Amino acid sequence: MWPNQRIGPIWHQLFSELCYMRLLLTSTLMAGVFIPLSAAWGQSVSTDAMGDLLVDQAQSTASETSTNTATDVGAAATTVTALPQLRGRIQYPVGPVAPVTPANQAVTPVQPLQGPGRDGDDQSDAYEAQGLKLGTFVLYPSISFTIEATDNIDDVSVGVNGQSGTTELELRAESDWSRHALSVTTRLGMTGYNEPNRKPDTEQFIDGSLELDLADQSKLTLTGSAQQEREAANSVELVASGGTAEIQSTFSTGAVLDQGAGIFRFQLRGAMAAESYEEDSTRDFQTFTFGGRTGFALTDQVTPFVDLEMSRKVYRQSTNTQNGDSLRGSIGLEVNNRETLSGEASIGLISWRPKISGQEGDSMLFADASLTWSPNALWSLTGGLETDLTSSSTGATSVATYTASFSASYAVRDNLDLGASTTLSREVYNGIGRRDSVFDGTLSAEYSFNRYSQLIASVGHERRNSTQIGSEYSENKAGLTLKFQR
Template sequence: MTRTALSALAVMALLSAQLPMAARVQAQDTGFGSGSGSAPGSGSLFGSAPLGAPTDAGLDGEAEDGVDPLGREDGVSAQGRAGTRGTISEIGPGAGEEPQALATTGRAEPVQPFSERLRAVQRRSALAGGGRIANTAYAGDTTRDEPRGMRVGSFLLYPELFTGLGWSDNRAGDANGDSGATYRIAPSLRVQSDWSRHSLGINFRGSYTGYPDSGLEADPNVSSDALLRLEVGERSEIDISGSYGLSMQDRGTAESAGGDQEIHTLGGGLALRRDLGLVGAELRGEVDATYYQGAGGAAANRDRDNALFTATLRVDGNTGATVTPFAEASLLARRYMDACDNLALCEDRDSSGYGLRAGLAFDNGGKISGDIAVGWRSETLDDARLARLEGMTVDGSLVWSPTRLTTVTALANTSFAPSSLAGTPGSVAYSGDLRLAHGFSDALSGEVGVGYTWRDYTGLVLTEQEARATTALTWALTSNVALQGRYTFRRFISSNAGSSYNSNTIEAGLRFRH
């Protein structure tokens, strides 16, 4: 594990240890923007109703017991909007989080917390009028120990620490893995500004999984992002975003022939959104870089290091209707850090391309919201010997609140990944999942989820599939401590002989937060 990751996890653990010393505060009630997070008041920029606006009968955002959790007589937050205890709106805005597929071909990658997943999914349709379900949808977590936060100047900090023990029948996550004990330390921190106009959100989630009595290297995992939203007049907003991620490459995938690899991702973006009346427009530029570093004595795959540059124009309908259309057009260019100077010895994998998408966003005002889009994406590589990396795209998200204590979220996603394998420009992966959370009481909540990913390498007879199922329970012991348990089944199937495997993992531990 790198020193950077160890230092970050240590700092987070120290912050979480200070939980009892913090003053009780409340997160802002806010909507969800589209593209890179949300800010107070920004949910209605392109036609969505303010979060305090009335919704369906019986789902009006009031606490079930009629008492505001902070003791406010009028039940109105600092931003002037009502919020229901334990709902999405009460957990605060996101910081540019992206929804993560449940079935991801990454080693020892923790399941994305349900509340974070909801923030990420919910904001996707807000530009086209969504976001009102945030007042009523259950956030998927216990409310007895709901995060209250620490105020530091004009910021609210929400630290959290999980420590747990587990057992797996395939600790290595490959065809030859053995069974044995595991342990995991997972600090996280969410920071949200409490400003009257602009907004800054920061989200950090780390994990360190160790394997005692084993020669396996520990598996680090980091997911972090930040979003600064600036309001420019009444009709325009500017988003400045950044992200960093660390994960371990799955040992079963064909890309892992060079040994264990740490995958580092760095991202940055700048977006301008403007309300043009009947339509809303967004112009967005993004840079996403990926670096590979050898772990456990393996050499770094420097020939895979690359950066993707993307420019996107998005136009949304701004009618305030239940269903509104949107369309996107993108230009992209991929550049590798190590250029190919001799085509007789290597392949020039630099590329340029485009992406087109059109879809619908929907929100019925309190029960269900989401979006669905189809399109086409193509990358043409500079090396004419390699085929285009292209395919149809299908992307969508859903938040459904059938009852006040039950929330269902679904995700469909298409992703493109370059490759260093000879004869292929890369792979196209289609993934989908379904997750459900239910609150049995203020101290007990449960979750179940299933997911599937299918990856195909262009130009090769090579496919990889992953199926994952998980179930979890959280029992709040006190206002700061909860007992958590999770079982996860994973099935990895590769057309490459000898690479398929199964794994069953069970884990239990304590979560501390304030």
């Protein structure tokens, strides 16, 4: 995965970046403020107040939504890889088809299992964030400083070396209610470039989820998110449109109603998503999705189901040839055993029908899956399959994307975790004969000095092979993150 001739230059770049004081000057000053605050927080926690401040990390993790960005090496190392979400609980992704990597996936990964012995383990709790109690909420603030070196900073066929530094602030709020649950995460990041010399990039992100326990076997979940960042320069849709990378804003909101009736399970869900671009409104669009599911509890852990979902894609420019409707139907099996295995798998048919008369539509069979297995307290293995069919600006009638993901994490010690992840996708552009394959692999290590500070290192390789000349690229990268949390 790492060619021998590139290992030396990459680590030389990373070492040079560590020593480059101009890039780290801001990070050092901010760390100088944050470390004393962390120490003060730790000293202020008395024995009497410890019970109020200690929050079950498993509960907070289960309600947290993660979003990986190209510069967020720390997030990529801790969440390992973004896997397809359980369809019944999905936060619908928005945006045109882009290279399927952790940096471009907008779906939420399956939450890791705690496994036997993990929940309530006093030794592992010694390295978990406690948070700050504020009324009926617990706040989890953090700040991280990341440096990254790469031999292809823009992921293009003829790339250039690059080094960057990112400072990221995050605040997560979790409710401490007996019945309902509210979780809100907000993140602000800035990335500066040492090489090549270019303007800094910023990212703003906020995500929230509200779970309402309406009655016995009845639950309503409301979600919403907003994000603003610069789009990936190597996006297939961007290259096809002939434009330049712009500031991209995305917004989504959704609702899921789950209702039980004896052994039967019913679900209704709907979502709306919008995407806009700063300088080209003709690329702005909205998607509207409505779906439902019916299942029955074969056992207390196994539930077969039938799922149906419809969506409509509408561009701001009414005559846009990418407007259309999608219909997706599947049958599957959901497994829920939080001690060892959790997730679902399904097979079905998906079709795309454009709104412009005379255009051809496409249909295909698909298989989806998202499973997490935790055989013991040390290992957590996750795997997923995801299939999508949508319109494209490349001249194809549609583009079909098949994605397989796998990740593994291993707790070497209470304060040391190793992770590995890989994502492989196949993109088929119907009508023009283009076929792309995208691979992304990452190795990571996370070391906790104490509950307030962590050091995260990662190395990775990404590659795109394409039948279209000039669309291929490969990238090797290495990153280091220092994170402080409360």
